[in-house]
Amino acid sequence: MDKVLSFHQGRLPLLISMPHAGLGLTDAVRDGLVDQARSLPDTDWHIPRLYDFARDLGASVVTAEYSRFVIDLNRPDDDKPLYAGATTGLYPATLFEGEPLFKDGLEPTGEQRKQYLEQIWRPYHDTIRNELERLREHFGYALLWDAHSIRSLIPHLFDGKLPDFNLGTFNGASCDPELAQRLEGVCAAAQGYSHVLNGRFKGGHITRHYGDPSNHIHAVQLELAQSTYMEEHAPYLYRQDLAQPTQAVLRALLQALLDWGRARYVQ
Template identity: 80%
Template sequence: MDKVLSFHQGRLPLLISMPHAGLALTPAVEQGLVEQARSLPDTDWHIPRLYDFALELGASVVAAEYSRFVIDLNRPDDDKPLYAGATTGLYPATLFEGESLFKDGQVPSADERATYLERIWRPYHDTIRHELARLRATFGYALLWDAHSIRSLIPHLFDGKLPDFNLGTFNGASCDPALAERLQGVCAEFPQYSHVLNGRFKGGHITRHYGNPENHIHAVQLELAQCTYMDETEPFAYREDLAPLTREVLERLLAAALAWGKARYGA
């Protein structure tokens, strides 16, 4: 199996995770996908490009190389559901619209999927765990930002149009409430965008599992509506006319998180 993730170690107490940005497929998954899945429509498109300022900022960044159609890095390894109602699991069986992901009889075998768990899922989570431990040992705390995006209209998964910026803190359990309040304040400074805290998206496995405010690890998920920076239909083009302002909001959000951490911990 080829390289399963990319990782850059930064100089700030901030780790940005991009678990759904990968495009690589294993042979079994590629051969088994239905035609409408071959364009990988449920990808968090262009997230590394949208956040490329983070490297210069000094953040650590980990990003998946393999598609969520192979294995979903934001689900627990025991595949327990995270949300009530329609959702996707550790090994997705359907597209976001509800159609089957694989052709009849061409779902990857249990042995193949066990390999995906050991060789794709576990290295990604080992990287998060080790980097958070390093950051906490170095700075006394760590900030984890789980970066996602999604089409703004998916009737099978949620009613109506999503807000543009969907912040998730697992109903306040994954980060200090003061940090969440600071982030909401930044979003409110951009009235052209809608935002919500712990709405439809409260944070997936990464936010819930690693966020531990009592242990000075503060995790936030941002589910960004793709209409804010790209075309939501094929070929899923990045929009240079839309993305710059969205990037400005992202930069402000991360700067606010870092400023909060410095004020709270003095580092």
């Protein structure tokens, strides 16, 4: 495998995870994709650019290099479904719109997928686990922000237009409720944006697995509507005019996260 992730170690008790930003494909996946999948439409486009302020803020950042079409880093390794209804699995078989992802008979083999699990999925999760352990040991607590984005209109997955900011805390299990309330307050104060807490997106495997408030690890997923910062269809152009005000809200959310941690844990 080529480089499977990028990691920057920061100076604050915050790790930002970007599991669906990767564009890399293995030969087997590239050769098998249907034509409409070749533009990688289900990517969390431009997330590293949207969060380009995070390093200066002092956060640690881990970013996937391979596409979710190879293996989905936000699914459990046993591939148990996370959501009722339409969803995608550890090894996606369909596009978000429900069409097959691969041409008949051209899916990666079981042996190839085992390799993806060991050489792509596990290193990413090892990095998350090790960094959270380091942060908790050093600061006494750790904050995890799982950064995602998605098209605002996908009838196969959800009804109507998605809210702009979709916060997920696994129905309150992955972080302190006071923290979730504070983040909701930031979204409510952001004029011109809509938001929801634990709506269609309650947090995937990363949020659910690593969020452990009783052991001082607080995890939140943000599923951001792509209409807030980019063109939602190919060629998926980044829109600076849209992105700049959205970045201001993201900064406020991460600052609220950090401020809550200091108030809660630092005497």
